[in-house]
């Protein structure tokens with residue numbers, strides 16, 4: 001979609017749809033000066049209660065005398081002068097739903113009546129673009145009928161000329177973030193028979209061709225063996241699809257500047273392996289590469305935003321399948337770190353992939369490492385969709401991610417990594433077991449990873465609940481936590 005920032009009197013705006021937020025007081029300052037007939041039409045509609053007071057209620061009026069706009073959409077913004085963040089989201093999503101339900105191709109939204117508590121114009125514009133793109137995205141790749149036409153253009157009407165440059169910059173940044181989110185959603189939504197490890201590798205090469213600042217290296221199974229990635233390879237053992245290790249390097253600063261690293265779990269389908277999952281809902285395990293997709297998404301945003309910093313993105317792409325060559329419960333494998341792992345459950349495969357990536361990333365001497373993974377069903381039980389589970393071995397990093405989560409609306413909630421949980425991973429046959437029992441499943445999974453991240457500042461994001469929406473016609477990838485990651489990276493670039 002196209003976004004334009006402009007300014008001018010509401011009365012004079014020529015547009016198919018003019019959208020204005022109306023507080024409970026029903027005072028619309030921008031419409032002062034509207035001719036008598038028009039005033040009466042609006043006042044009459046409001047007085048008869050046609051516009052409900054509930055935030056996000058809408059009313060559409062056609063051919064309002066004195067307005068150049070063909071239609072006027074009034075949206076209730078509630079009692080306060082300033083909207084809470086939650087009410088803003090309700091209001092804006094009602095606007096988008098209303099526009100999408102109509103045949104509108106373009107719309108103009110007046111910004112002056114939309115103020116959000118403690119948030120700047122910059123934040124507002126960014127959010128409006130990111131959410132606008134979120135609602136515009138429709139998956140149709142594997143459908144015969146392409147998705148229908150939707151809204152093509154939104155104009156933001158700023159209150160004065162001085163705001164235009166701020167708003168325009170925010171719109172550009174919002175679009176770059178949104179493109180990253182869309183990239184992640186699209187990869188997530190693709191079925192497992194299309195989005196294989198090889199497909200991800202091909203896409204990585206295509207992405208790197210888009211910018212001289214982005215390079216990619218693909219490591220195949222033969223080379224992984226030379227690197228002694230016995231843990232990662234044990235997940236791939238049962239699959240006919242060869243695993244791929246994808247290494248992106250975004251170079252926006254001097255070589256001497258140490259990079260920040262993102263590490264994504266890219267299990268393109270998780271059947272559970274020999275510890276086979278139950279059948280119900282197993283299709284959703286195509287989303288088990290959403291951590292990897294978020295690394296692709298973040299790289300997409302980075303090449304558009306071009307910040308002066310270095311970022312490494314590592315993706316472990318692999319399929320987890322049962323077969324006669326698959327890893328069996330009780331097998332002991334040797335990770336790249338040299339630590340041996342008893343694979344008690346082949347369905348706890350994410351950590352087996354990640355531990356070797358987390359050892360590999362040491363060679364970049366990273367300033368920070370964030371891994372992103374649909375790691376545990378227990379995280380879905382604990383936090384559901386609203387929050388990504390966060391673990392960190394560094395207080396400042398945890399705090400920065402918290403701040404970025406709040407700023408981007410892509411929130412995290414920290415869980416403990418206390419030593420008390422470590423002993424459940426003891427094994428009589430190896431240095432560590434890959435599962436820790438029923439209790440605190442997300443925490444023991446993070447504890448497993450922590451054994452491989454002692455040499456750098458590290459955070460683990462468990463996106464099992466936040467990366468996609470489950471079940472029914474709403475099923476689909478959310479693109480999280482691309483918004484969070486990009487906000488965090490930009491903050492590090494200063």
Ligand code: BES
Nearest residue numbers: 345347348349374375376377378435464
């Ligand atoms: N990919 C799953 C985690 C998952 C499950 C994410 C459901 C979202 C929804 C992961 O590989 C897995 O299977 N984890 C197991 C670990 C267990 C065997 C210790 C789980 O959560 O059940």
Ligand code: MN
Nearest residue numbers: 270347348349
């Ligand atoms: Mn699994």
Ligand code: ZN
Nearest residue numbers: 267270288350
């Ligand atoms: Zn998995």
